[in-house]
Amino acid sequence: MRLSRYYMPLMRETPAEAQIVSHRLMLRAGLIRQMSAGIYAWLPLGKRVLAKIEQIVREEQNRAGAVEVLMPTIQSADLWRESGRYDAYGAEMLRIKDRHDREMLYGPTNEEMITDIFRSTVKSYRQLPLNLYHIQWKFRDEVRPRFGIMRGREFLMKDAYSFDLSAEDARKSYRKMFIAYLRTFARMGLKSVPMRADTGPIGGDLSHEFIILAETGESQVFCHRDLIEMPVPGEDFDFDGDTESVVNQRTSLYAATEEMHNAEAFAALPDDKQVSARGIEVGHIFYFGTKYSKAMGAKVAGPDGTDVTVEMGSYGVGVSRLMGAIIEANHDENGIIWPDSVAPFDVGLIDLKPGDPVTGELCARIYRDLTQAKLDVLYDDTEERTGAKFASMDLIGVPWQIIVGPKGATKGVVEIKNRRTGERAEMTPEAAIARFAAKDM
RNA sequence: CGGGGCGUAGCGCAGUCUGGUAGCGCAUCUGCUUUGGGAGCAGAGGGUCGCGUGUUCGAAUCACGCCGCCCCGACCA
Structure with missing residues (x-):
């Protein structure tokens, strides 16, 4: 979505x-x-x-x-x-x-x-x-x-x-x-x-x-x-x-x-x-x-x-x-921090620079692949400021966030964040997709 | 059902005592700047002041009645 x-x-x-x-x-x-x-x-x-x-x-x-x-x-x-x-x-x-x-x-x-x-x-x-x-x-x-x-x-x-x-x-x-x-x-x-x-x-x-x-x-x-x-x-x-x-x-x-x-x-x-x-x-x-x-x-x-x-x-x-x-x-x-089993979405995907072709294409690909893997993804493609995006995603409590920023995107990495623990990790988009698509969350 | 409180812009509130052009912050819209944790500047839109009756030259403000909502207690999936 x-x-x-x-x-x-x-x-x-x-x-x-x-x-x-x-x-x-x-x-x-x-x-x-x-x-x-x-x-x-x-x-x-x-x-x-x-x-x-x-x-x-x-x-x-x-x-x-x-x-x-x-x-x-x-x-x-x-x-x-x-x-x-x-x-x-x-x-x-x-x-x-x-x-x-x-x-x-x-x-x-x-x-x-x-x-x-x-x-x-x-x-x-x-x-x-x-x-x-x-x-x-x-x-x-x-x-x-x-x-x-x-x-x-x-x-x-x-x-x-x-x-x-x-x-x-x-x-x-x-x-x-x-x-x-x-x-x-x-x-x-x-x-x-x-x-x-x-x-x-x-x-x-x-x-x-x-x-x-x-x-x-x-x-x-x-x-x-x-x-x-x-x-x-x-x-x-x-x-x-x-x-x-x-x-x-x-x-x-x-x-x-x-x-x-x-x-x-x-x-x-x-x-x-x-x-x-x-x-x-x-x-x-x-x-x-x-x-x-x-x-x-x-x-x-x-x-x-x-x-x-x-x-x-x-x-x-x-x-x-x-x-x-x-x-x-x-x-x-x-x-909120939803348990996986009742979360409204499995993953929140945040484009930190909407309109930028690099982050945009990366997000589109991640969104498509995760959706194909039957995951419910909330894709934040809005023009909000980054702080507001983070705050909103935290508020609604989606268990995992995939954060796609311009710097990381050009280096070929995205960041994933666990809502409950706050733990973050940088990885390639492929690794992130594989990780969630396997539902090994 | 007993006790208390509150209804003013989408949200949070001031103004009510002491009647005199309806305000503030956030949100929204436009423009410019900004861009990894709720930005800045400039401008704009948005309100039957819960409803009704009354008092008054004039009522968000005073009086009476009603409605709605919240809190404490008693009661309950």
């Missing part, structure tokens, strides 16, 4: 409304624009990152055996009356009426809807286990939206719903999602820690929050140090095999949010293993049994021919919130 033809409105000054670093950087780097309290438009750079995060979530859901669907944002109030949550949910639910005066709502979650789909289409235990998920916009009319996208009213969420014949099978489904989440967040360069959580209004007896440690986290968390560096299962992990040992390895160590914190148990850990930190919740999984299936009559025929009310769980990932969490965990005073 040539920057001169792209749309990337940056801000040099920090908007007054933004308090936390991810919010400030998202506005300054032109990722989002606020349209209303807690409601944002996604600009091209933000849209690219959102799509990358979404795709990682999707791939890991699929890997764990979940099947993607897409449910509507607008739901009928009738469904929610069946579960009893229409009255229970409160003012966070955005209620609307259509032209026929029918009561509708903008979905804050989809347990009722997926249960309705399930009960009308799945009739036999032979079709279980089943885990359906979708990635869709939700709306919760928070009293006080804040922290930018981290706690907006409209947000993109992946929510999965598992259906099983027995409580034992449901726990197996729960463990698959537990492991899928470990992999999902790790692929985004985040260290997540599963913590025993309160089940809240969704109900149930088994629940974990997945927390990212960050200084600006919204809540206080406590955990065993070993959890932070614990390696996650690889791509070849067998989700139909032994999931218990992976989960047990983690759940056996102390980890709790403030609400669930047990100071005594925490104090019993060796001093050097006690981690008390701030955290951001990016995922939450629940096993809640028959809460909805019972209320809504979601039953299948069991092996003996009699109806069995299915056991359910639900599993959420805050897709849009993750972008804020990633920035909270990956930035410096100059701007």
Whole structure:
């Protein structure tokens, strides 16, 4: 992408409304624009990152055996009356009426809807286990939206719903999602820690929050140090095999949010293993049994021919919130530092002297070759001053920069810079192209 | 929902107390110079001062009402 033809409105000054670093950087780097309290438009750079995060979530859901669907944002109030949550949910639910005066709502979650789909289409235990998920916009009319996208009213969420014949099978489904989440967040360069959580209004007896440690986290968390560096299962992990040992390895160590914190148990850990930190919740999984299936009559025929009310769980990932969490965990005073896997572009190519045939031709060649190698390159061919170009590229956080200046170009070298470490190296254009084209970054 | 604050050019702000031609910096546009870390000079464009009603010869400024946004707390993916 040539920057001169792209749309990337940056801000040099920090908007007054933004308090936390991810919010400030998202506005300054032109990722989002606020349209209303807690409601944002996604600009091209933000849209690219959102799509990358979404795709990682999707791939890991699929890997764990979940099947993607897409449910509507607008739901009928009738469904929610069946579960009893229409009255229970409160003012966070955005209620609307259509032209026929029918009561509708903008979905804050989809347990009722997926249960309705399930009960009308799945009739036999032979079709279980089943885990359906979708990635869709939700709306919760928070009293006080804040922290930018981290706690907006409209947000993109992946929510999965598992259906099983027995409580034992449901726990197996729960463990698959537990492991899928470990992999999902790790692929985004985040260290997540599963913590025993309160089940809240969704109900149930088994629940974990997945927390990212960050200084600006919204809540206080406590955990065993070993959890932070614990390696996650690889791509070849067998989700139909032994999931218990992976989960047990983690759940056996102390980890709790403030609400669930047990100071005594925490104090019993060796001093050097006690981690008390701030955290951001990016995922939450629940096993809640028959809460909805019972209320809504979601039953299948069991092996003996009699109806069995299915056991359910639900599993959420805050897709849009993750972008804020990633920035909270990956930035410096100059701007964002994207992990490779979610970066809006792989490489930023800077022509320091646009209009100069030597740098121009060199940039054109590098751009063409890297693009052919399937890399996303942001090619700064604008007339900005060099200082402004460096500052912009640093701000938007592209992991690697290739800097083509007139002096180097005549000597036949370009400079590559690592955004995270600041390390620079001079090399021939061929070497630079080979290095990135091999994706050996 | 309780408490506090703010709405003036794209962004950051001054002006409001004490009513009298709407300002500053950055950004934008033009020209010249400059060119490896957010340049200099000269010039230009851009504002229903959140909205409404009232007071007044005259309202960004005073009064009343409304709307929007932010912060602290309670609440939450």
